[in-house]
Amino acid sequence: MDDKATLQRYLRTKSDDLLGKLDGLSEYDARRPLTPTGTNLLGLVKHVASVELGYFTEVFGRPSGRHLPWYDDGASPDADMWATAGETREDVIELHRFAAAHRDATIEDLPLDAPGEVPWWPEERRHVTLHQILVHMCVERAHHLGHADILRELLDGTAGQRPGDPNLSPRSPDEWAAYRARLEAAAREAAANEPSP
Template structure:
């Protein structure tokens, strides 16, 4: 692959990463602090915790992996990880704190992006020995998958809270924009599901 092609691919991947990052913040916009924090699944998944988790993993993958550990306090690394410290916000951590942490992770990552190309080597110390040697390209793809997976979770959590759904603020990318059409669509799906349901 030519150098220009690699640069174009890097730019494309980073644009897609930022698209997903922006979606993360859109999913928490306009939700009150209580609903952002409360567990919405049996495993405790919560909207603000997902933002915190993504901030923490970006600091790790785009920072520590490439010899640039964050120069900030990292309380989520202290003590035992059994309480999923990076997956929920403490009472002392405001929404602005967590959103600010995520934006700080982006800025920290940018220093790695600016100094590196997709072939720049790194080491993920918490991965198994046989696969901890990586490149920036591999880690960007890893974080694209990580972020997209969590945005999908946030889609469902947010819709369960207040019905807000879609791709991003100015384009919901939903097939049915009218409430009545959406109700008809959901009713049709329920009818089909009921038609194939076996005896109970």
Template structure:
């Protein structure tokens, strides 16, 4: 069965305030990642497309861990086990299904939205390596991280079936 992206990407409000601009941009890039998977079957989603073994599902897996790490653990202060082993998060194990990995990503993003909604952009937390960071900077980092990996997803998708576009 082929993957169907849940929902459409929302149009951005180009006159939004700072908080709405940041959260809209992140949601747009989250939806873009899932849009890149649309119509592909399990084999295509997990197929390694680079010498290092990178696949579309590997990107999803990595970004789920990144969302959890920054929003839930660092900013939210939640003490919970990693959703995936950080040393192997770009690789998809044979027993991991597309539904499972995409589900973890969607649930992690939903939880991250809740944590972000409860805070203010000026909230400062300390990273595990001792650096102070505010929610504004975390949002900007996750926008950059997700957009960067969407570029990788663009290239992988084009290699898989020739599909290009935003």
């Protein structure tokens, strides 16, 4: 497998993993803000799809024809980070799939050294190649997938990429509780031993 195919495979896998974080959630849980800055699962999916659409279309002169009103002048700040009551989960998932199809077409049609320009980056960094954007988007997606992992675990205890994820230690709920208690005890002991300022 060549470098382009490898990077594309990672993007596709992480795309599926991010969408999977919505599986089985109620509308409320998919949308509700879980951090002081409002981070929520459906908003992460909307944001990543929106960003990906920009990087794989506008940057390489391949317009998608899709209007994203949350980027209009006068749109409320961070409108790409949450879904309004009028935006359905299906709307956001469809946007995610639309962006993925455009991403894949761009990757397939262009060589890794294809030049692009990121108009929202500083002048000294804005001239890029497809290879740079592939790496950038792998990092961007992994960054937000990490957020989604934590949010989903906070919502209902679901951890890992999917049931039976081999990257998680196989523990029962009681074993996880004991493990967490052990970490809490270590944190408290370290805090008690901290020198006074």
